[in-house]
Amino acid sequence: MSENSYILRIACDDQPGIVATVTSALASRGANIIESNQFWDRHTNQFFLRVGISVPAEIDKDSIVLTLNPSVDRFNMKLKVDVVSRRPKIIIMVSKFDHAMLHLLYQIKVGWLDAEVAAIVSNHEDARKVAEQEGIPFHYMPVNKDNKIEQEAKLADLIKQTNSELVVLARYMQVLTNELSSQFYGMIINIHHSFLPSFKGAKPYHQAYDRGVKLIGATAHYVTPDLDEGPIIEQETERVNHAMSADDFVATGRDIEARVLARAVKYHLEGRVMLNNHRTVVFTL
Known part of the structure; x- marks a missing residue:
């Protein structure tokens, strides 16, 4: 039947x-x-x-x-x-660090993530080659203080034109404006290379190294006008020690980031995440 x-x-x-x-x-x-x-x-x-x-x-x-x-x-x-049978469209945004993006593309290729990448958007040219190899439209949108509003307007149009259900910031190293974050609230997921709420902002692994922490992690969260304070979807930690360098922290963190972001995207696309004010209810598998 x-x-x-x-x-x-x-x-x-x-x-x-x-x-x-x-x-x-x-x-x-x-x-x-x-x-x-x-x-x-x-x-x-x-x-x-x-x-x-x-x-x-x-x-x-x-x-x-x-x-x-x-x-x-x-x-x-x-x-x-x-x-359930629909194949949601997503937009992946990336800067120079492409490990999280590559992991997403792989999980889509093997079928663990059921999604269609409508576009890859970047403020650098580095990801163009990967996009072309995968047959995904690439949009180069360099951002500076003078054109930020204009570029975000292009991004908003792209989201609507492609009917994308989700924008994934896979180590996209630009802060979105309050206007865009509010317009697409609950539709933009960021991977922060830290176990929030600790070590916000730039170079969190180096901050963690300087503080001598014993656990580092990554956090996938929805983007809001409050930087690095959006509702948290998924997190993971891994043990580190005094013998490791700051570069070792970064290398360990890269692996965690890719896994955490992929799980958060999967939960969102499968309708397992429900917003509860500044928190989330996540019905995991």
């Missing part, structure tokens, strides 16, 4: 009957629940629900939304429905 699969994400104030009402509505359309995750944040009283369903082929996305509209009205829900 041919079927369609969807991911439903629901957020609302917590109250009795949410899950029962939603699942009963879905059952009325012959939906089979194949995955379900829920979380109640007792501090904000917000309830988060992610449900994966399969339904008969004749039931499309609009039908699912119509079926759930009474539940949405009753509980004042925020509802998002994604088609």
